[in-house]
Amino acid sequence: MAAPPADASPPGAAGQLADADGTDGLPVAATAAAALIPVMTEICGAGGVVSDPRDLATYECDGLTSHRTAPGLVVLPETADQVAAVVRACARAGVPFVARGSGTGLSGGALPRSDGVLVVTSRMRKILDIDPVSRRAIVEPGVTNLSVSKAVERFGFFYAPDPSSQVICSVGGNVAENSGGAHCLKHGFTVHHVTGLEIVTPDGDLVWLGDGTGASPGYDLLGAFTGSEGTLGIATKIVVKLTPLPEAVTCLLAAFDSTSQGGTAVSSIIGAGIVPAAIEMMDALAIKAAEAAVHCNYPEGAGAVLVVELDGPAADVETDRAAVVELCQQAGAGEIRIADDPAERARIWAGRKSAFAAVGRISPAYIVQDGVVPRTALSRVLARISELSDGVDGVRVANVFHAGDGNLHPLVLFDDSIAGAGKAAEEVSGQILDLCIEAGGSITGEHGVGVDKSRYMTKMFNADDLDTMQMLRCAFNPRNLCNPGKVFPTPRMCGEVPGVRRAPHPAVAAGEMDLF
Numbered sequence: 001m002a003a004p005p006a007d008a009s010p011p012g013a014a015g016q017l018a019d020a021d022g023t024d025g026l027p028v029a030a031t032a033a034a035a036l037i038p039v040m041t042e043i044c045g046a047g048g049v050v051s052d053p054r055d056l057a058t059y060e061c062d063g064l065t066s067h068r069t070a071p072g073l074v075v076l077p078e079t080a081d082q083v084a085a086v087v088r089a090c091a092r093a094g095v096p097f098v099a100r101g102s103g104t105g106l107s108g109g110a111l112p113r114s115d116g117v118l119v120v121t122s123r124m125r126k127i128l129d130i131d132p133v134s135r136r137a138i139v140e141p142g143v144t145n146l147s148v149s150k151a152v153e154r155f156g157f158f159y160a161p162d163p164s165s166q167v168i169c170s171v172g173g174n175v176a177e178n179s180g181g182a183h184c185l186k187h188g189f190t191v192h193h194v195t196g197l198e199i200v201t202p203d204g205d206l207v208w209l210g211d212g213t214g215a216s217p218g219y220d221l222l223g224a225f226t227g228s229e230g231t232l233g234i235a236t237k238i239v240v241k242l243t244p245l246p247e248a249v250t251c252l253l254a255a256f257d258s259t260s261q262g263g264t265a266v267s268s269i270i271g272a273g274i275v276p277a278a279i280e281m282m283d284a285l286a287i288k289a290a291e292a293a294v295h296c297n298y299p300e301g302a303g304a305v306l307v308v309e310l311d312g313p314a315a316d317v318e319t320d321r322a323a324v325v326e327l328c329q330q331a332g333a334g335e336i337r338i339a340d341d342p343a344e345r346a347r348i349w350a351g352r353k354s355a356f357a358a359v360g361r362i363s364p365a366y367i368v369q370d371g372v373v374p375r376t377a378l379s380r381v382l383a384r385i386s387e388l389s390d391g392v393d394g395v396r397v398a399n400v401f402h403a404g405d406g407n408l409h410p411l412v413l414f415d416d417s418i419a420g421a422g423k424a425a426e427e428v429s430g431q432i433l434d435l436c437i438e439a440g441g442s443i444t445g446e447h448g449v450g451v452d453k454s455r456y457m458t459k460m461f462n463a464d465d466l467d468t469m470q471m472l473r474c475a476f477n478p479r480n481l482c483n484p485g486k487v488f489p490t491p492r493m494c495g496e497v498p499g500v501r502r503a504p505h506p507a508v509a510a511g512e513m514d515l516f
Contacts, residue, residue: 032095033072033117040075040117043085048123050074059118062105063165066367066422067451071098071112078123080198080206080236087234088204090117096481099234101141101173104165106368107450109177109229109486119234121172127151128237135242136195136212141172141235145179148240157242160187163446164353175235177448178227182278182352183309185404187243189446191226196239199225202232202482212239224472229448230483232476246311249277250321251345253337254306254328255299259283259399262304263378265331266403269308270375272327274320279404280307280352283382286359286398286411287351293358296351299335306333306403307352309345355400356411363396363413365422367429370447371436373406384435385410388428394421395428407445408436434459449487457489 040049050056051073060068072095077083090097096116103110103122112118124140127148131137132155139148145166148159162181163169169179175197180189187193195214200206210222225232256262262281269279282290284303290296298305308324310317325336339345351358359366373381382399389397389412398411410432414425433443433456443449443456457466466488476482 032093033115036089036093039089043082044075044077048076059112062103062110064106064108064452067108067111069112069114071118072115074118074120076120076123083234083236084200084204084206086119087200091203096484098483099230101170102168104169107448108452109448109450111451137240137242139171139238141170143171145169145171152242156245158245159240160243161190161193171238172235175226175238176230180446182280186275186277191223193241194226194238195241197222197235198237199233199235202477229487231473231486248314248317249311250317251339251348252308252324253348254333255302255335256304256333259304259382260379261332262306265306265328267375268327268331269324272323274323276308277311278309281401281403283399286355286400289358289362290351290354292361294350294354298351307348359398359411365414365416367412367425369410369429369432370444371408371433371441372445373436373439373441375406377439381435381439385432388431392424392428394418395425451486454487454489
């Protein structure tokens with residue numbers, strides 16, 4: 001495998017400032033994006049530019065449909081050089097731009113700008129190199145998550161991060177959100193499996209972060225970029241770490257009368273020193289939806305099911321399986337199924353993997369949340385979530401989540417044809433995040449902050465914390481053209497010139513920005 005260039009400079013040199021008069025970064029009219037059609041056509045070809053309003057509507061939201069904005073222009077580059085040229089054109093014109101992969105995000109992180117350009121990387125689908133010896137592969141950002149595992153399976157490897165949408169979500173999007181998935185308990189998140197990135201900086205330069213080994217000296221810019229939600233640049237090549245296929249894999253399905261019993265089993269398993277590849281839980285409402293969608297044949301009447309997957313050396317898996325069975329029985333499991341055969345394991349996983357989409361069978365509309373709580377608080381928080389939904393007419397909550405690391409994915413169900421139902425569901429959704437924070441957790445585990453949760457950032461972080469984060473963003477993205485309006489609750493300006501301010505910045509005067 002060809003290593004990334006050793007002398008590549010990090011993006012966003014610290015000295016870059018906006019113009020002294022403060023005009024950079026101001027919102028521009030949608031016509032500015034439309035004015036770029038000729039240059040974008042020259043870069044990407046006529047088939048790589050979307051400008052018809054009817055076609056632009058296709059891109060008005062990601063997987064979170066409650067936030068919608070039609071982009072001013074859409075481009076579909078096919079190479080890293082084209083992405084860089086697109087970004088340079090936007091930078092010269094002062095037009096904001098947003099990167100989008102497969103559009104499966106659930107926080108509005110790829111929500112476009114009506115006055116900007118949406119850079120869609122879904123045509124960049126090449127697996128450029130597989131190196132079994134160094135256990136690495138280089139992929140383009142539009143490569144789907146699952147296709148990496150399929151491509152390297154013949155060499156005895158797999159790509160460990162596996163979001164539930166892994167069939168369609170892109171590795172570039174996984175990098176932006178630092179996605180995890182069911183197996184993150186043992187194998188970690190995307191950041192633990194990315195050892196190098198080629199990125200396009202907000203000025204349009206192509207640079208490398210990391211050298212592909214995962215052991216680069218200096219500041220961890222690679223770690224800072226991963227999970228930055230597209231606010232620091234656009235990934236165009238990704239060096240991923242490959243994990244050897246385990247000698248043995250077994251999957252257990254344990255049925256309980258309640259999520260409280262399931263939570264007790266989870267705590268007992270982790271407390272015993274066992275680290276499964278995955279521990280997933282679904283409550284009765286989520287089970288009902290999965291049965292309607294994929295007929296997963298989970299135990300009838302179960303108040304909750306726990307899916308526990310163990311992998312590793314055969315002897316260790318056998319020992320841990322016996323211990324997990326005993327601990328689940330002690331916690332009150334009424335039925336336990338064990339699957340060693342891949343087809344049987346797939347049938348158990350089918351219900352869990354389908355859960356997000358499946359609730360569409362039992363509710364006209366729903367909100368997917370993504371809070372995190374300590375494992376020890378699972379039972380208490382789940383009980384409070386049940387109380388919240390019981391107290392609001394027309395709102396139900398189906399719980400399906402990564403129980404092993406306390407990453408909750410409550411699905412807030414409502415009927416959007418009923419006046420006020422959507423607002424009530426949003427209030428319940430927000431109260432769930434409040435519960436997570438109160439329990440010592442987080443407002444997101446893997447879906448990101450995007451536009452949907454930015455207003456909750458001040459509940460987790462104080463002003464100094466947020467300002468420090470903004471300083472990093474400003475170092476990479478001083479003009480705030482790269483995915484503006486995401487993550488942070490209030491836009492702050494980069495590159496303010498020190499000294500006495502003669503007059504307020506026009507954006508400040510208009511109430512659109514705060515001083516930073």
